Amino acid sequence: MAVxxxxxxxxxxxxxxxxxxxxxxxxxxxxxGLAAAVALRRAGRDFVVLERDDDVGGTWRDNSYPGCACxxxxxxxxxxxxxxxxxxxxxxxxxxxxxxxxxxxxxxxVLPRIRFGAEVLDASWDAASMxxxxxxxxxxxxxxxxxxxxxPLSEPSVPALPGLASFRGTAFHSAKWRHDHDLAGERVAxxxxxxxxxxxxxxxxxxxxxxxxxxxxxxxxxxRRDRDFGTAERWAYRHIPGTQRLARSAIYxxxxxxxxxxxxxxxxxxxxxxxxxxxxxxxVPDPELRAKLTPRYRLGCKRVLLATxxxxxxxxxxxxxxxxxxxxxxxxxxxxxASDGSRIEHxxxxxxxxxxxxxxxxxxxxxxxDGNGRRLSELWSRDGMSALHGLTVAGxxxxxxxxxPNTGLGHSSIVLMxxxxxxxxxxxxxxxxxxGLTAIEPRPEVQSxxxxxxxxxxxxxxxxxxxxxxxxxxxxxxxTTLWPTFTFAFRRELQxxxxxxxxVHRAVEAAGGHRxxxxxxxxxxx
Numbered sequence: 256m257a258v259x260x261x262x263x264x265x266x267x268x269x270x271x272x273x274x275x276x277x278x279x280x281x282x283x284x285x286x287x288g289l290a291a292a293v294a295l296r297r298a299g300r301d302f303v304v305l306e307r308d309d310d311v312g313g314t315w316r317d318n319s320y321p322g323c324a325c326x327x328x329x330x331x332x333x334x335x336x337x338x339x340x341x342x343x344x345x346x347x348x349x350x351x352x353x354x355x356x357x358x359x360x361x362x363x364x365v366l367p368r369i370r371f372g373a374e375v376l377d378a379s380w381d382a383a384s385m386x387x388x389x390x391x392x393x394x395x396x397x398x399x400x401x402x403x404x405x406x407p408l409s410e411p412s413v414p415a416l417p418g419l420a421s422f423r424g425t426a427f428h429s430a431k432w433r434h435d436h437d438l439a440g441e442r443v444a445x446x447x448x449x450x451x452x453x454x455x456x457x458x459x460x461x462x463x464x465x466x467x468x469x470x471x472x473x474x475x476x477x478x479r480r481d482r483d484f485g486t487a488e489r490w491a492y493r494h495i496p497g498t499q500r501l502a503r504s505a506i507y508x509x510x511x512x513x514x515x516x517x518x519x520x521x522x523x524x525x526x527x528x529x530x531x532x533x534x535x536x537x538x539v540p541d542p543e544l545r546a547k548l549t550p551r552y553r554l555g556c557k558r559v560l561l562a563t564x565x566x567x568x569x570x571x572x573x574x575x576x577x578x579x580x581x582x583x584x585x586x587x588x589x590x591x592x593a594s595d596g597s598r599i600e601h602x603x604x605x606x607x608x609x610x611x612x613x614x615x616x617x618x619x620x621x622x623x624x625d626g627n628g629r630r631l632s633e634l635w636s637r638d639g640m641s642a643l644h645g646l647t648v649a650g651x652x653x654x655x656x657x658x659x660p661n662t663g664l665g666h667s668s669i670v671l672m673x674x675x676x677x678x679x680x681x682x683x684x685x686x687x688x689x690x691g692l693t694a695i696e697p698r699p700e701v702q703s704x705x706x707x708x709x710x711x712x713x714x715x716x717x718x719x720x721x722x723x724x725x726x727x728x729x730x731x732x733x734x735t736t737l738w739p740t741f742t743f744a745f746r747r748e749l750q751x752x753x754x755x756x757x758x759v760h761r762a763v764e765a766a767g768g769h770r771x772x773x774x775x776x777x778x779x780x781x
Contacts, residue, residue: 273370273394277303279684280389280398282375282619285313286670287404287657288336289356290677303398304365305315305391307374311360313409315352320432320451321458323349326561330503331510331659331668334359338499340492346481346561362614375622380652382626385693385760387653399693400653402680403619407658407736410613411432414446418584427608429455441604444589446581450560452609457564459607466574467601469589470579472557472723473550475531479561508638512743513666517555518716521533524554538566547576556721568629577601584644614663615640615729616737625650640735641706643697644749646676652694652760655680660706661709662745663727663736665718672738675746683752687759701756712739 279302281291288304295302310316325332329342332352337359343351345716360366373391378401381388386397411428413419419426427433429451443463445452448470460466484492492499516523531554539545548569569576579591579599588600620632620640631651635641642648645662646655655676662672687695713719713734718727727736738745 258510265315270371271367273373273391273396274303276386276397277301278398279303279400280305281386281397281402281404282378283307283313283404283406283409284311284356284360284369285404285406285409286316286334286356287406287673287677288313288402289365289403289404290670290673291360291404291657291680293334293336293359293363293716294367294677294681296363296365298684300684302368303396305373305375305389306369306371309371310353310357310518311366311369312353312356313404313406314430315356317351317409318386318430318432318451319349319434320429320455322454323451323709324454325349325352327668328506330336331506332670334670335364337505337673338492338503340489340499342484342489346479346485368589375619376743377622377624379628380626380654381622385652385762399689400655400684401623403623403654403656404658405617405619407614408612409619409664410618411608412611413608414610414615414639416581416584418552419745421586422584422606423586424604424606426608428608428610430612436605438463438605442513442602443467444469444601444603444606445609447605447609447611448472449609449611450558451558451611452607453562453565455607455609457562457568460568460571460574464573467589467603468574468576469591470547470576470578472552473548474557474560475528475550476560476562476565477527477531477556478534479563481563507667507671510667510740511743517665517718518740520711521553521555521715521717521720522667524717524721528554535566539570541570544570544576544730552723553717555717556723557725557727558665575601611726615725619656621650623654626652638734639706639729639731641702641709643702643705644676645672645738646679646749647695647697647702647757649699649702649758650696652696654685654696660735661713662738664742665727665737667742671742672745675742675749679749680751682750686752686754690754690759691761692759693762695757696760697757708733709739709772 278300279295281288281302281304284304284306292304308316325347328345333339335564339355373393375389375391377390379388386399387401389396389398398470411430413428438459439462439465442465444467445456446469456468528687535545539548577591579593581589582591582592582598588602590598590600592598607730620635621630623631640660642656642659645659648654657673657676658669716739718737719734727734729735
C-alpha cells in the first residue's frame with residue numbers, strides 16, 4: 256500500500272451532519288475504530304464513526320513527540336487485510352503509521368462515514384426503545400449498537416504532584432507534545448522512564464542545556480534491532496506474492512514464543528535479563544549510574560523497552576538521573592526528597608510528563624451509562640474492570656468495547672486482538688439478524704467466571720509475580736490489562752459468538768403487524 260503523506264486534516268470537504276439514527280455507532284478512528292468501520296462497510300451495514308479530532312489515527316495521531324515509533328515490527332503492526340509493502344523500517348516511525356491509517360481509511364471507503372469533531376460526551380442505553388442515545392458537541396443521535404474503539408492509550412495520565420499549578424515554566428504530557436515550544440538551551444525535566452520517555456530522551460538530549468530524568472523504577476531495556484528496508488526488499492514485498500505474508504508469519508511466531516517465558520516458564524526470562532545486563536554494561540561505564548539503571552525485578556514484569564540510544568543519552572555530561580521521590584513542584588524547580596528526608600531542588604524550565612495513560616480507568620467508561628443511568632466506571636470501580644472476551648459487559652446491551660479488559664499484550668501486536676474482536680462483533684450482528692434479536696448482553700455469571708479465569712491464568716505469570724508494580728495492575732492489584740497466553744488462543748475463542756453466554760432481548764410483535772421495540776423480553780438460551 257502506498258503511503259499517504261497528505262497533511263492534516265484528512266478531510267477536505269465541509270463536515271457532514273450527524274445522522275439522527277444509525278444501526279451501529281463506532282467511537283474512535285484509530286486501529287480499532289477503522290477495523291470495525293472496514294468490516295461494517297464490507298458487510299453493507301448502516302454505521303457512522305464518531306471521532307473527536309480532525310483526523311484519523313487515534314494514539315498515532317496524538318503521540319507525535321520526537322522519536323515516536325512502534326516497538327512491534329512493522330509487518331505485524333498492521334492489518335492483515337491491508338499489508339503495506341512500503342514500510343521504510345522494520346520498526347515503523349509514528350508519521351508512517353499515521354499515514355498508513357489514513358491510507359486505510361481512504362482505500363477502504365470509510366472516510367465518508369467518519370464525523371470529525373464528534374467526541375462522545377455521553378452514551379446512555381434507553382431500555383424502552385432499546386437503543387443507545389449518544390451526545391456529541393455536534394448534536395445527538397441514536398444507535399442500536401455501540402462499538403467503542405477508543406483504546407487504552409487514548410487519555411494521558413498526569414500525576415497530581417503538589418505545587419504543579421504553581422509552575423511558571425512550560426509543562427505538557429508526551430501525548431500532547433508542544434511543537435511550538437523550542438527546547439534548545441533549556442533546562443528540561445522528563446518525568447517517567449517508560450516507553451515514550453526512552454524515545455524522547457535521546458532526541459532532546461543534544462539540544463537542551465541540561466536534562467533531568469526522574470525515574471521511579473528502572474526499566475528493562477533490550478537492544479532495538481531496527482533496520483532500513485532496502486529498495487529491493489520493498490519491491491519484493493510489493494511484487495512477489497506471499498513474500499510479505501511470509502515475513503509477517505515469521506515475526507508472528509517469533510513473538511508468540513515470548514509467551515513461554517512471560518507466562519509458562521518464567522525462569523526463561525533469565526536469558527533475556529543477561530542480554531539486557533550486557534547492554535547496560537556496554538553502554539553505561541559509570542558504575543554509580545549503572546546501579547541506578549539496574550532493574551530489581553524480573554524481566555517482563557513491566558513493559559520491556561527496546562532502545563539502542565537511551566543508555567548512551569543518559570551517560571552524557573548534561574544529563575542527571577534522579578531516583579529520589581518527587582516531593583513538590585516549585586515555580587522554577589522540582590524538589591525531591593531522599594530516604595533520609597533531605598531535599599534537593601532541581602531547576603527546570605520545561606517539564607515533560609512521560610507518565611502513561613488511564614489504562615485501568617478508561618475515561619470512556621465514565622461516559623457510558625446503562626438503562627438505569629449507572630456509569631460503567633461506577634461498576635468497574637467497585638468490582639474491577641472486566642468484560643466477556645474483553646468486549647461485552649453485563650447490564651450494557653449491544654455495547655462492544657474493542658481492546659477492553661484483559662486484551663492487552665506484553666509480547667505481540669494489539670492489531671491481532673482487534674481483528675479477532677471485530678470478527679466476533681460481526682458474527683454477533685449476523686446471528687442477531689438471523690434470530691430476530693434486538694440486543695444481547697453477557698450473562699453476569701458467565702462474565703464473572705471469565706474474569707475469574709483471567710486472574711487464575713495470570714497469577715503465575717511474570718506480569719503478576721515478577722516483583723514490580725506496573726500499569727498492568729489496577730488499584731486492587733488485579734491484572735485487568737493483559738491477555739494471559741498466546742494470541743492464537745484468543746482468536747480461536749472468538750471465532751464464533753456463542754449466544755448461550757448471553758441474555759438476549761427480542762422485540763415483541765405488536766397489534767397491527769409492526770414490531771414494537773418498547774415491549775421487549777430477556778431470553779436465556781440453554
